[in-house]
Amino acid sequence: MNMKTKMTNNRFILISAIALSVLLVFTYLGSYFLTDSVKMKPQVPLTTLSEVKTGGKSEMKSEDLDELIVGQSRVLTDSQVTSLWGTLDPQFSPDNAVAAVQNALPQEEYDQLFPYRIGTSEWHKFAADQPNYNAEQTDYYSYNNLIAAVKDVANIKYKVEYRQDDSNNSRVFRLDKGTKTETLIYQNANFKKVKSPILSKTVDFGSFIKEGSDLKRKHELAAFLANISHETGGGMPTSPSGPFAWGLYWNEEISYINITTVNYVEANDNFPPVAGKSYHGRGPIQLSWNYNYGLISGIIYGTKDKLLQQPEIIVNDGKLGFMTAILFWMTPQPPKPSAHDVMVGNWTPSESDFSKGLTQPGFGITIMIINGNLEGNLDETDRRIGRRVGFYREITTQMGISIEGEKVNTLGMSPF
Numbered sequence: 001m002n003m004k005t006k007m008t009n010n011r012f013i014l015i016s017a018i019a020l021s022v023l024l025v026f027t028y029l030g031s032y033f034l035t036d037s038v039k040m041k042p043q044v045p046l047t048t049l050s051e052v053k054t055g056g057k058s059e060m061k062s063e064d065l066d067e068l069i070v071g072q073s074r075v076l077t078d079s080q081v082t083s084l085w086g087t088l089d090p091q092f093s094p095d096n097a098v099a100a101v102q103n104a105l106p107q108e109e110y111d112q113l114f115p116y117r118i119g120t121s122e123w124h125k126f127a128a129d130q131p132n133y134n135a136e137q138t139d140y141y142s143y144n145n146l147i148a149a150v151k152d153v154a155n156i157k158y159k160v161e162y163r164q165d166d167s168n169n170s171r172v173f174r175l176d177k178g179t180k181t182e183t184l185i186y187q188n189a190n191f192k193k194v195k196s197p198i199l200s201k202t203v204d205f206g207s208f209i210k211e212g213s214d215l216k217r218k219h220e221l222a223a224f225l226a227n228i229s230h231e232t233g234g235g236m237p238t239s240p241s242g243p244f245a246w247g248l249y250w251n252e253e254i255s256y257i258n259i260t261t262v263n264y265v266e267a268n269d270n271f272p273p274v275a276g277k278s279y280h281g282r283g284p285i286q287l288s289w290n291y292n293y294g295l296i297s298g299i300i301y302g303t304k305d306k307l308l309q310q311p312e313i314i315v316n317d318g319k320l321g322f323m324t325a326i327l328f329w330m331t332p333q334p335p336k337p338s339a340h341d342v343m344v345g346n347w348t349p350s351e352s353d354f355s356k357g358l359t360q361p362g363f364g365i366t367i368m369i370i371n372g373n374l375e376g377n378l379d380e381t382d383r384r385i386g387r388r389v390g391f392y393r394e395i396t397t398q399m400g401i402s403i404e405g406e407k408v409n410t411l412g413m414s415p416f
Helices: 009-015 078-085 094-104 107-113 121-127 143-153 214-232 290-301 305-309 318-330 339-344 351-355 363-375 383-399
Strands: 073-075 156-163 166-176 181-187 198-204
Touching (some): 078 156, 107 143, 107 383, 143 318, 156 290, 166 290, 181 290, 214 363, 214 383, 290 305, 318 339, 363 383
Antiparallel strands (some): 073 181, 156 198, 166 181
16 A cells, blocks of 8 residues: 655745645555555645735834845844744743643553554564564654654744745745744745735744644644554554554555665755655655655755755654654645644635535544545545544544544545
8 A cells, every 4th residue: 555645846845844745745655554645746836825914014024134045044133033933932832842742642641552653562573574674673653752853843933935926936934943043945036036015924833732722632633643643554453452553553665665766856956856865755744755855854954955865864763753744734735724723723614615525624624634635525434534533533532532523534525
């Protein structure tokens, strides 16, 4: 089976982190145990987000400071941060973001949910005589790696700015909230050639599992874990402990493990591939294609080069893998909302959404965001939907939350 969530090329570039299936969409793992998602090419630009003007007499514009070139950084004063990025909300600080996840799902409960995740003792017992076994494999999806990823991501904000008359004409910034360092990650070649008003959208990644009621936060975390469990899961109905104990079993596209085949490479002036490097699916969301690796690298590290030059480090670093998944989850892919906004109640369906049956916030809509082109208009009799929903039911049950009345499948829904 084929697991891949790949972000659309232009769309992902334009809003900056923008899957991770993922976006996006990002690439899914390919194996018997994984999903049948196709390796999709980029489709629609990602920049038409909620349009909030950044200009105004009392606000500073990016042009008011010395101009940056792509890859260049500058340290902002507190007043400049407020003018350009808005208030740094303390509730979205790294420590508070970590506490929110720990409150929603303590480590003991997490470990019980994923006993066969890659690198655990149970995984080693089962996988020892299986193809592609690595005796040195560590606990890639450990709770500590999840928490470390949440903490690091919470120190990042991203902003896309685009021209009012052309949403494709955009640029993307990253802000390190701790050092107040702003970095220009991407800029369209024509951005400075026109003078129409600039609109912007900003996302604070510290809001992961931090918005809405405690119940909504638990639902969001359960939906996130259920989707990545489906994408990376092993196991079958006859497997020990049942199929839903086998989430997070893989961390790399199966057909590329331990081989040197190069794939998912495409010419791109902004995020050029490195000769000999393969940009196939890696991590819980299966990040794919050089332009997605380059952009995600810019958001995480402040430079596109890290993951373009060393894409394989995602497989060796569980914290980094979780970071790529959280970036996807938090980032809108217009006309798609972010899965985060859907689960916490920030999404309001448009007229177009209503016409496509995309009206009921919940787990079903997250499936449409991730893989709606293949998994739309299906109930749980479909193997893929049944598996996603099965993980969701298992996780929410273990977390002690009800999903009664929630639209968990995609029946009646067409793609965004």
